[in-house]
Amino acid sequence: MTEPARGPSEAGSGVEPPIAPHVRERFALLERFAPGEGARWAAELWCTPPAVEMSLRMPPGVPPSRPIEAAWDGNRVIGESWGEGDPVYLVHGWGGCQAHLGVFVKPLVEAGYRVIAFDLPSHNGSDPGAMAPGRTTIVECAKAVHAVVDEFGPAHAILGHSLGAKATALAVSWGAAAQRLVFLAPMGDFSWYLDVFTQRHGFGPRIRDGLHRRLDQKLGMPLFDTDIAAVADRPDNPPLLVIHDPDDPDSPYGFSEQIVTAWPNALLHTTKGLGRLAHYRILRHRPALDAAVAFIAS
Structure with a gap:
């Protein structure tokens, strides 16, 4: 079993821009003199x-869709439906x-599902x-998943990528009905991401600890209790x-091995050679x- 990297790491595929030097410099000062503000x-x-930096358009061959809408706590979630x-x-x-x-839409519709x-x-x-607009949390994302499933009926399957997998696991633990789950490059434990976030932004343990406390407060539950492992x-x-690729720098493959070991009736499908952009290439990998x-339709 691969042990996930736990220490600080400049993890990232390059899809996200690097942190600007002036941001790191400001955080370094706040770490020393004003960790609460930091x-x-x-x-x-x-x-x-x-x-x-990926296309917002559906890939070629996706059939026409119908708009859908659901709501959680008075907030709209919008999307599309096919089949x-x-x-x-x-x-x-x-x-x-x-x-x-989007590449999953056509084959799933052809297999007889409403996507x-x-x-x-x-x-x-x-x-x-x-x-504020442009901000959200893992708990809000899980509530949105739960709301959509409640609105349109128990899931034959839910397929989630990265944080979408984490939000799905949390929503299912709260009672969202699903017969099967597929996680593509699921996001690992937040403890690892806190270390990476700390290193990338150039602050230290005082701001990191304060950040952790603030996130627990915003979520209304411990941050680490939202992990798939939990x-x-x-x-x-x-x-x-x-489904995961060992090359993935954004979600360590070792966490997927741990998830499959802990989750009853779970399988791990390993892809190979997707490189530094594996976290996103897996979404177009045949x-x-x-x-x-095949798993959804079996």
């Missing part, structure tokens, strides 16, 4: 989805959009939650297929697509 600023940045049959939900990752999972894709809170057309061993969890569709 933690407040860090929490705002943590809750701001990045602008991922008829038992619903299969597509949940994009942090900074993503529904189009990022529903939507934008998470503060992503593209969906409303923000309790925070809900993986529930005996009523549905069957799970995890073997990953075929494995996901």
